[in-house]
Amino acid sequence: MGAGGPTCITCLRDHDDNDADNDAADDGTNDPYFYGGRERAAYYDADDYRAFEPAPDRPPGLETDTGAS
Amino acid sequence: MSAGILYYALGGGHGHVLRGLAVLSRLGHGTLLGPPALAPWAAALGVAYVSPPAAGAREWFAACPAPALLVVDVFPRGVVAELTPLLGRAPAAWLVARRVREDYYLHPPVRAALESRYERVLWCETPPPALADLAVGATPLPPILLRPRALDRAEARRRLGVAPGEPLILALGSGDPEHQRLLCRLLVKIAGRRGAALRFVSSELEAAPPVVALFPAAAWLDAADVVVTAAGYHAVHETALAGVPTVLVPQARAYDDQRWRAREGVVASDPGALEAAVARLLGGGRRRPVRVGDGAAALARLIERRMELGVLGQEEVAPVA
Numbered sequence: 001m002g003a004g005g006p007t008c009i010t011c012l013r014d015h016d017d018n019d020a021d022n023d024a025a026d027d028g029t030n031d032p033y034f035y036g037g038r039e040r041a042a043y044y045d046a047d048d049y050r051a052f053e054p055a056p057d058r059p060p061g062l063e064t065d066t067g068a069s
Numbered sequence: 070m071s072a073g074i075l076y077y078a079l080g081g082g083h084g085h086v087l088r089g090l091a092v093l094s095r096l097g098h099g100t101l102l103g104p105p106a107l108a109p110w111a112a113a114l115g116v117a118y119v120s121p122p123a124a125g126a127r128e129w130f131a132a133c134p135a136p137a138l139l140v141v142d143v144f145p146r147g148v149v150a151e152l153t154p155l156l157g158r159a160p161a162a163w164l165v166a167r168r169v170r171e172d173y174y175l176h177p178p179v180r181a182a183l184e185s186r187y188e189r190v191l192w193c194e195t196p197p198p199a200l201a202d203l204a205v206g207a208t209p210l211p212p213i214l215l216r217p218r219a220l221d222r223a224e225a226r227r228r229l230g231v232a233p234g235e236p237l238i239l240a241l242g243s244g245d246p247e248h249q250r251l252l253c254r255l256l257v258k259i260a261g262r263r264g265a266a267l268r269f270v271s272s273e274l275e276a277a278p279p280v281v282a283l284f285p286a287a288a289w290l291d292a293a294d295v296v297v298t299a300a301g302y303h304a305v306h307e308t309a310l311a312g313v314p315t316v317l318v319p320q321a322r323a324y325d326d327q328r329w330r331a332r333e334g335v336v337a338s339d340p341g342a343l344e345a346a347v348a349r350l351l352g353g354g355r356r357r358p359v360r361v362g363d364g365a366a367a368l369a370r371l372i373e374r375r376m377e378l379g380v381l382g383q384e385e386v387a388p389v390a
Contacts, residue, residue: 052340
C-alpha cells in the first residue's frame with residue numbers, strides 16, 4: 001500500500017483494463033473480466049454482492065452483546 | 070478447574086480462543102474458558118478447557134473459584150458483564166487487547182472497569198491513539214498467534230487433493246455462516262473461470278467439497294497460491310507471517326476494525342474486485358514473509374514472572390515492548 005491508504009484492486013484494475021481491452025481487441029478474446037460497465041456488472045448476481053457486508057453502525061448493546069466481536 | 074491461570078475467551082469469534090490457546094499451550098498450564106463449539110481445538114492442543122452453561126452464566130461465574138491471575142481477552146462480556154463477580158474476587162486481572170474501536174474502551178462503564186479492575190492491558194496490536202490516556206499499565210506485544218508447524222507445500226496440497234501445478238485458492242471462512250456460504254459460492258465460480266482449485270476452510274459450513282475443516286488452518290497456508298479471507302486478527306497476521314499472497318474481504322464487526330487491519334493489504338469489496346485480485350495474485354508469486362516476534366511466548370513468560378514475583382516491575386515488561 002502507498003501512503004494514501006489500502007490497495008483498492010478496483011482502482012488498480014482501471015489501468016490494466018485499458019491494456020486488457022486493447023489486448024482483447026487484438027486477439028479477439030471475450031473474457032468478461034476485462035470489460036467494465038454493464039457487461040461486468042451483469043457477470044455477477046445479487047447473491048454474489050450479498051457476500052460483501054456493509055459498514056457497521058455504532059456498536060449497540062456494549063454490555064450485553066454476545067455476537068462475534 | 071485450576072485455580073491458577075484462567076484465560077477468558079468468550080468473545081463469540083474464533084480469535085479470542087486462538088489467542089488463549091497460543092498462550093496456554095506455551096505456558097503448559099492454565100485453563101481456557103471458551104464457547105463449547107471450539108472445545109475440540111483445545112483438545113487437539115492438550116489445553117484444559119471449560120465452558121459455562123448456556124443459561125445461568127452469571128451464577129456459574131459467581132461460584133467459580135477465583136484464579137490467581139485472570140487473563141481476559143478483549144470482549145465487553147468479560148469487562149463489564151458476566152465476569153464482574155469473578156473480577157471482584159481475582160487477586161489480579163490482565164486484559165489482552167487487539168486493536169479495537171476506541172469508543173468501545175472509552176465507553177464510560179467500560180473505561181471505569183478497565184481502570185479500576187485491571188492491573189495491565191497487553192496490546193497485541195497498535196491501539197488507537199485516543200486510548201493512550203487510559204489509566205492502566207500498558208504493555209505492547211508482538212502478534213499472539215498459534216504458529217503451528219507449517220506443513221510442507223507438496224504434502225499439504227497432496228492431502229487437500231490438489232494436483233501438482235494446479236493453482237490453489239485457499240479461502241478461510243469466518244463470521245456469519247450465510248456470508249461464508251455466499252462467499253464460497255462466488256469463489257467456486259471464480260475458481261472455475263480461472264482454472265484453479267478451491268478449498269474453503271470453515272468450522273461452520275458442512276465439510277463437503279470444496280469446504281474443508283482444517284485446524285489449525287495456519288499450518289496449511291503454504292499450500293495456497295492465493296488466500297482469500299476476512300481481515301480478522303489471525304488471518305491477517307498469519308498470512309503475512311507465511312508470505313502467501315492474500316486478498317482481504319473486511320467484514321463489519323461491532324468492535325473489531327477490520328478496515329484498519331486491512332489497510333496495508335489487497336482489499337476487495339465487491340465481486341468484480343475480488344475476481345480481479347485473485348487473478349492478479351495467482352500470477353504474482355509469493356510475497357516477502359513478515360518477521361515479527363512471538364507474542365504468545367512473550368505473554369506466557371510475563372505470566373510466569375507475574376506468578377513467581379507477585380508483581381511485575383518495569384524491568385520485566387520493558388524487554389517485550
